[in-house]
Amino acid sequence: MVTPLEILRWKHVALTATEKRLLISKLTLDEKRFLGNLLIDNEINIESDIEELDPENDLNYNKTTYQDGLEVFISNKE
Numbered sequence: 528m529v530t531p532l533e534i535l536r537w538k539h540v541a542l543t544a545t546e547k548r549l550l551i552s553k554l555t556l557d558e559k560r561f562l563g564n565l566l567i568d569n570e571i572n573i574e575s576d577i578e579e580l581d582p583e584n585d586l587n588y589n590k591t592t593y594q595d596g597l598e599v600f601i602s603n604k605e
Contacts, residue, residue: 532558536571547573 531550534540542550554562565571590601 532562535562535573536565 531553534542535547535550551559551562562571566573592599592601
C-alpha cells in the first residue's frame with residue numbers, strides 16, 4: 528500500500544490542491560516534519576494554487592437554493 532508521503536514525493540504526479548491538502552492532513556507529525564525538511568532543502572516542490580477565492584466575483588448569491596432536490600426560494604422576511 529502506498530502512503531500519502533510516498534505520493535507527495537513522486538515527481539510527476541498530477542494532484543489538485545485539494546488532493547494535496549488531504550494527503551498532507553493524513554500525515555503523522557514526524558512525516559510532516561520530514562516533508563517540511565524536504566521542502567526547505569528544495570528536494571521536492573509542492574506548488575500551491577495562487578488563485579484565491581474572490582467572494583465578490585466567484586460566489587453567486589441567489590434567492591433560490593435546493594433542498595432534497597427541490598428548488599426552494601429564500602425569503603429573509605420575518
